Each structure stands twice: as structure tokens, then as C-alpha cells.
Amino acid sequence: MVPSGSSGKCAVITGASRGIGFAAAQRFLSAGYRVINLSRSPVDLAGMTNIQADxxxxDWARTAEQPLLDAVGDAETLALVHNSAFNIPAPVQAVQAADFRHAFEVGVIAPSVLNQLLLERMRPGSSIIYIGSTLSQRSTKGMAAYTSVKHALLGLMRATCQDLAGKGVHTCCVCPGFTDTEMLRAYGGEALTHLAGLSTQNRLIAPTEIAEVIFFGAANPVVNGAALNADLGFIEP
Ligand SMILES: NC(=O)c1ccc[n+]([C@@H]2O[C@H](COP(=O)([O-])OP(=O)(O)OC[C@H]3O[C@@H](n4cnc5c(N)ncnc54)[C@H](OP(=O)(O)O)[C@@H]3O)[C@@H](O)[C@H]2O)c1
Structure with a gap:
């Protein structure tokens, strides 16, 4: 049963506790959406509902399903943003099977499960936005699991576009370049300067810039099926 009293526009964002997801939450809130965050750590942001989920x-879906459906309610449109992911720097020769599975659980399987939980609540005008990476379409040394997850996510977006044809629900994959978040800062200062230098604008991307692209993707059905590169332009070697 769909609870009443919780209509309007709603965004469900995984990993809105920090970084790109947090910036996306702020962007949707500024446009009058209710925002629901699914992550391990809650965050205090007016208008945001936190549902704790690893x-x-x-068993995360069994625990989160009812609170999530209650919080979504009878949304007029729903934007579902698959943002949670983490980086496992390891090459093909050394990547551990357990790490590989862990990365796929968070980065690919959870989006698929969430789609199935929420599709019934997605009215025409709703959207499913996948957060890929430049590594959805290329690779670099030492990133075997991350590259695989991000390629798979682009594939899942393309499958979503085909399977939801005629439903009025659109999808796209936003592919950020080097963005100034905790995930990237883990590489340390010198590496960050190097990474910034790989862009044609010699800087890192602000999370708010990616949030703007995510919001654009959710608001514009014309992008259905597209990979939206948001990387400031890489300098070709
Ligand atoms: N930063 C970049 O340069 C860059 C470039 C390309 C693509 N991206 C992509 O952009 C997205 C956001 O990255 P970010 O840079 O903002 O990273 P971040 O600052 O490390 O944030 C990652 C988010 O994912 C959530 N998360 C991680 N493991 C989780 C789990 N097991 N269950 C639930 N949530 C989990 C975290 O929440 P909790 O820790 O609270 O659970 C956090 O909110 C990712 O998909 C990433 O691959 C980032």
C-alpha cells in the first residue's frame, strides 16, 4: 500500500553522505525535491531522510525496503541516483576475488536490486541516473575491479534504457573525471596535482559541477540511454 501525504518530487540517492552524492542531494533539495539517502553513515541535512544501509x-534490501518505500511514498516523480561506490586500486594480476565481489555488490548488484524495489513507484517523468566514471569507457593501470564495475554500470544503464522503453522513465550514465572528494583525496597532494594537470583546465572538478550534470540528466528525458561525460576534457598523451 502506498502511504499518503508524501507526494511531490523525490530523489533517492545512494552514498549521499559525502562527496558527489552529498552535492547531488543539495542540488535536488534546492529544486524542491524530498531527498532520501542510502548509505552507512547518516548526514544531517534539512529535508533529507537517512536510511542506513551497507x-x-x-540482507540490506530486506532491512531497507519498508523504510524506503514509506519514505518515497506516492512521489509524483522519482529520481533514483546510483552513486555509491569505492575504489580498490589493484591490477588484474593481484585483484582479490573478495574485493572484486565487494565492489560489484555495491557498484552493480545494489543498483539492480534498488531498481526492482522502486520501479513500481516510478511514474512517467521519473529517472534512473547511474554514476559511472571516465573508467566506464576506458581504463588505466591498477584499476581492474573499479574499471570492471564502471563498465558494467554503463551496460546496466543501456539495458535499463531498452527494458523501460515506453514507460516514460529515462536513464543515463554520468561519467565524472577527477573530482575533488574523499575518494580522490586518498591519493594525496602530489598525485592530486598530477591528476588536475591531466585535464584541459588544469584543475579538479568540484562535486557541485557533477551534481549539476546529475540534475540535468534527471530533468531531461532527451538524454535517455546516454553516457554524459563530465571530465573537463582530458589532455591526450
Ligand atoms: N571522485 C572522483 O574523482 C570520481 C571520478 C569518477 C567517478 N566517481 C564516482 O562518483 C561516485 C561518488 O564518488 P565520490 O568521489 O563522491 O566518493 P566518496 O566521497 O568516497 O563517497 C562515496 C559514497 O559512497 C558510499 N558508499 C561506499 N560504500 C558503501 C556501502 N558499502 N554501502 C552504502 N554506501 C556506500 C559512501 O557512504 P558511506 O561511507 O556513508 O556508506 C559515500 O557516501 C562513485 O560512484 C565514484 O565511483 C568519482
Whole structure:
């Protein structure tokens, strides 16, 4: 049963506790959406509902399903943003099977499960936005699991576009370049300067810039099926 009293526009964002997801939450809130965050750590942001979920845990969907459906309610349109992911720097020769599975659980399987939980609540005008990476379409040394997850996510977006044809629900994959978040800062100062220098604008991307592209994707059905590169332009070697 769909609870009443919770209509209007709604965004469900995984990993809105920090970084790109947090910036996306702020962007949707500024446009009058209710925002629901699914992550392990809650965040205090007016207008945001936190549902604690470790998307790598086997039973996360069983625990989160009812609170999520209650919070979504009878939304007039729903934007579902698959943003949670983490980086496992390891090459093909050394990547551990357990790490590979963990990365796929959070980065690919959880989006698929969430789609199935929420599709019934997605009225025409709703959207499913996948957060890929430049590594959805290329690779670099030492990023075997991350590259695989991000390629798979682009594939899932393309499958979503085909399977939801005629439903009025659109999808796209936003592919950020080097963005100034905790994930990237883990590489340390010198590496960050190097990474910034790989862009034609010699700087890192602000999370708010990616949030703007995510919001654009959600608001514009014409992008259905597209990979939206948001990387400031890489300098070709
Ligand atoms: N930063 C970049 O340069 C860059 C470039 C290309 C693509 N991206 C992509 O952009 C997205 C956001 O990245 P970011 O840079 O903002 O990273 P971040 O600052 O590290 O944030 C990652 C988010 O994912 C959530 N998350 C991680 N593991 C989770 C789990 N097991 N269950 C639930 N949530 C989990 C975290 O929430 P909790 O820790 O609270 O659970 C956090 O909110 C990712 O998909 C990333 O691959 C980033």
C-alpha cells in the first residue's frame, strides 16, 4: 500500500553522505525535491531522510525496503541516483576475488536490486541516473575491479534504457573525471596535482559541477540511454 501525504518530487540517492552524492542531494533539495539517502553513515541535512544501509551486506534490501518505500511514498516523480561506490586500486594480476565481489555488490548488484524495489513507484517523468566514471569507457593501470564495475554500470544503464522503453522513465550514465572528494583525496597532494594537470583546465572538478550534470540528466528525458561525460576534457598523451 502506498502511504499518503508524501507526494511531490523525490530523489533517492545512494552514498549521499559525502562527496558527489552529498552535492547531488543539495542540488535536488534546492529544486524542491524530498531527498532520501542510502548509505552507512547518516548526514544531517534539512529535508533529507537517512536510511542506513551497507549496500555490500547480504540482507540490506530486506532491512531497507519498508523504510524506503514509506519514505518515497506516492512521489509524483522519482529520481533514483546510483552513486555509491569505492575504489580498490589493484591490477588484474593481484585483484582479490573478495574485493572484486565487494565492489560489484555495491557498484552493480545494489543498483539492480534498488531498481526492482522502486520501479513500481516510478511514474512517467521519473529517472534512473547511474554514476559511472571516465573508467566506464576506458581504463588505466591498477584499476581492474573499479574499471570492471564502471563498465558494467554503463551496460546496466543501456539495458535499463531498452527494458523501460515506453514507460516514460529515462536513464543515463554520468561519467565524472577527477573530482575533488574523499575518494580522490586518498591519493594525496602530489598525485592530486598530477591528476588536475591531466585535464584541459588544469584543475579538479568540484562535486557541485557533477551534481549539476546529475540534475540535468534527471530533468531531461532527451538524454535517455546516454553516457554524459563530465571530465573537463582530458589532455591526450
Ligand atoms: N571522485 C572522483 O574523482 C570520481 C571520478 C569518477 C567517478 N566517481 C564516482 O562518483 C561516485 C561518488 O564518488 P565520490 O568521489 O563522491 O566518493 P566518496 O566521497 O568516497 O563517497 C562515496 C559514497 O559512497 C558510499 N558508499 C561506499 N560504500 C558503501 C556501502 N558499502 N554501502 C552504502 N554506501 C556506500 C559512501 O557512504 P558511506 O561511507 O556513508 O556508506 C559515500 O557516501 C562513485 O560512484 C565514484 O565511483 C568519482
Amino acid at each position: 549496500l555490500s551486506a547480504p
